[in-house]
Amino acid sequence: MVHFRGIIGYLVTPFGPSGVPDLPALSGLVDHLIEQGVHAIAPLGSTGESAYLSRNEWESVARTTIDSTAGRLPVVVGASALTTRDTVDLCRCAEALGADAVMVLPISYWKLTDDEIFQHYQAVSDAIDIPIMAYNNPATAGIDMSPELLHRMFRDIENVTMVKESSGDIQRMHSLHHLSSGTLPYFNGCNPLALEAFAAGAAGWCTAAPNLIGHDVGKMWAAVEANDFESVRNLFLDNLKLLSFILEGGLPATIKAGLSLLGKPCGIPRLPLSPLPVTKQDTLAELLNISR
Amino acid sequence: MVHFRGIIGYLVTPFGPSGVPDLPALSGLVDHLIEQGVHAIAPLGSTGESAYLSRNEWESVARTTIDSTAGRLPVVVGASALTTRDTVDLCRCAEALGADAVMVLPISYWKLTDDEIFQHYQAVSDAIDIPIMAYNNPATAGIDMSPELLHRMFRDIENVTMVKESSGDIQRMHSLHHLSSGTLPYFNGCNPLALEAFAAGAAGWCTAAPNLIGHDVGKMWAAVEANDFESVRNLFLDNLKLLSFILEGGLPATIKAGLSLLGKPCGIPRLPLSPLPVTKQDTLAELLNISR
Amino acid sequence: MVHFRGIIGYLVTPFGPSGVPDLPALSGLVDHLIEQGVHAIAPLGSTGESAYLSRNEWESVARTTIDSTAGRLPVVVGASALTTRDTVDLCRCAEALGADAVMVLPISYWKLTDDEIFQHYQAVSDAIDIPIMAYNNPATAGIDMSPELLHRMFRDIENVTMVKESSGDIQRMHSLHHLSSGTLPYFNGCNPLALEAFAAGAAGWCTAAPNLIGHDVGKMWAAVEANDFESVRNLFLDNLKLLSFILEGGLPATIKAGLSLLGKPCGIPRLPLSPLPVTKQDTLAELLNISR
């Protein structure tokens, strides 16, 4: 089984002029991310607008990413749907396509009890043989999984082997550490909390930032590994405005706008999401030191 | 154009043993709701598990409800999807099937700006010729529409003619009243706030409660119309524990359990939603004065 | 024992040019409030800036109010301090001065447990022989007393005989009703929630609004008593902007500014509180239909 650690780079889903996924462009973005020095590739996350894709579009994006990565790095595929049945279907598909792991977020319309969430992950685990990254992101999913629940699933559900924490509450990470006596690898999914997550001992960082600032993200991780926290802090503070900006403006719109500024156009987000307004494009260019 | 006012009764979506919509049972539930004295019928809302249905299932439920109602009452069909394109598709379908109005909730994965929400409703309005009920329910949709936005859409978007407010904040209703100088009809969608919404002058109540306590709901509205608020208060306080219970337990699970207790079995909710636990079924039976 | 019901009118504490309490002006304000038709008089509440007065100032305001009221109406005196010892001292003083009841708010620096709050009220009750109004106002006190705690104190502490609820959560009132089977009289202390509290069956309204709009407040209560809720609603909606305005601007500053506009100058609040800014004075004059 693949061991995940370090920077997991998240892909956008490029759309062509007609609004359908642009698979050749996606293939180019995979190469771009790998060149930035990330340690794993992640399509179909929040950044990848997976929630807005049809089942067929989702599958074509998963397939293209895995095929383009071609074993150079591990791939963790976002596979989340509103019903348990559809989630199992996506996870089986990801496994069949060659994914190294799936990332599962308990999106739902009605709030779910802890038991309902547990059974949801259990059903997924029963259906596949690759690792599951349990993904907590209350801001987008509307469901908040406590450290206690995440640890219970890690302990009791075979394929739940890691956690992505995007709640923005650093104390959750300390709780996961204590509950599991340090055995549960957790990844930070909240960009402006990167410094604190490194300080806390996170196994890595799930982020779309390498699309835009891969060099600095790579240096940050190297400094973490070297126990040189002054450098981590300086790199983080230098990039914090950008990290906050891409989160506040919505990752799909801001990362796509940034890639376009970097000469890698990949279309705009799907409605009801709007493209980044021009004034914010200017701010982004400034944050990226790009003259327009 | 149909004028909505009073009690709008929400349907569950019954599932058969194999987990697919049980259309004959649905037809029976339409008759049951009409017998309870509601003033309009609403399939495919939150209670109707619309978020968990496939496109085909959604259409069959809409068609069966409209056909079974057969003009006895107006029908407002819940028609919400994650993308603007899919929402327009559902609304056009509802209109073609004979719906009197559509109820549109801006569900989304990423938070939407006010402009994105406005454009979403504008696109729907441009595509159909029946009224749109703008539905605010931050707890399930993850998006909270301010009274200012709701009023702006009512004023500027042709087919947005009414609001369903489920935020649970009574001040929103007063704001809608003042912003529109009393011209915007708003319906309460938060069961435990029914008394306050009547006090505030709501045009009606969107509720699944008539499935279980249609008699008292009917008497409550009659007392409202008669300006006999002592009676409204007494009826409300007598039923508040039930109204809170069905909300806290999740409307699909609790209403389905209640209908079963009343001799109208309609299956269980779709996974990841669980059926009402047995101990809560006992509480529900007690609240409904049913001996088991 | 005096039975409280209806409108309890709250006094400001007028300050003279040198910043000390202006007792003759206070006496005039007592007459003004009684002329507005309130059913009881309340000095030294939040509006009365009691938190900012010295022990001696507090006592002189309590004495002047009681003496000026001279038995025309019951008087409930705000008597709250950070320590239990000082609170007991104030309550004993109020009783000795002739107060009909004391209103006690559990202000504190550190959050208090339910047991600490219970013991605090028990100590006060043991020290006096007049009724205690337990006052819940988390926004100013930093402590939020649940309906369960309030009901337990009402049931188990001899002199706790009524509640003032200012949390702004209408469900608390329904809970108090159910927990006490309707025996606990609760008063609304949140001005913009007056309509809902009347709808819920509150025993009355604790408010500084009669200083400015005594006529309409009186008509509102008369309509409540007559079960004419349409009139209650219309009067409330006509005055809601004012009721919200005086709360948002801070009651001491806004009520003092309003009294000044009405020809009853009573100085400005004590620092760090600022007087109402001139632009807001203009808004207030407009809301009161006063031409400047």
Added chain:
Amino acid sequence: MVHFRGIIGYLVTPFGPSGVPDLPALSGLVDHLIEQGVHAIAPLGSTGESAYLSRNEWESVARTTIDSTAGRLPVVVGASALTTRDTVDLCRCAEALGADAVMVLPISYWKLTDDEIFQHYQAVSDAIDIPIMAYNNPATAGIDMSPELLHRMFRDIENVTMVKESSGDIQRMHSLHHLSSGTLPYFNGCNPLALEAFAAGAAGWCTAAPNLIGHDVGKMWAAVEANDFESVRNLFLDNLKLLSFILEGGLPATIKAGLSLLGKPCGIPRLPLSPLPVTKQDTLAELLNISR
């Protein structure tokens, strides 16, 4: 002017059997804290129950602390009152007694605007010639000062030279860094956030923890200075349960109970605060590795 940096140790206020400050015991606690290796001494903070002391008690505690410290370390005295006048009085008194700095918290009953807070600090600054630590602690004070306001006061008010941030929101510290281009020294005042504050580059830690675990706190700061963040993390995680426990149980009650377990009895908190319950004393003993 004294330069503050590192660990600022906070004192409890010991009470004798009759409930008045035990000044000889206080003197012993000053020695104890200095022996733990702290870099400054702070009486009359939240831990010191300053909010519950009379004016005379406050002065005797300030005097005893300063005299007992006798110049071995700088002393920052908590000096906060509800009115501006009383706050100025306390700050002048602290300066006259020989304090090196005052710590001012904008406690208030009514919420204050930014302008009211600014004027409050300006009035204090105008009255004294020693540094002011602006203290943000919304949980106890009920007022939340934004980084923008704190920076504005640092820039524009002469004696405001440092900030103590106890909101528990790590992003505030990054904002202070960026707003002041790294020139504003901020201290962490939220114990469970110590790791993150060190990571962010805080000038130090304001904490009562050295009363109980001075050795580890000292090693933590030494590791910070040595850029050895692995050691900081390990020391923090080893002590996090204790750091969270003393915050949750209320600092006065838990620190006093802990000092008693360590053979330095200093009485119990003043009512309405209760002493630490026996079961929690057992937990505390366990966290401190003390057998009872």
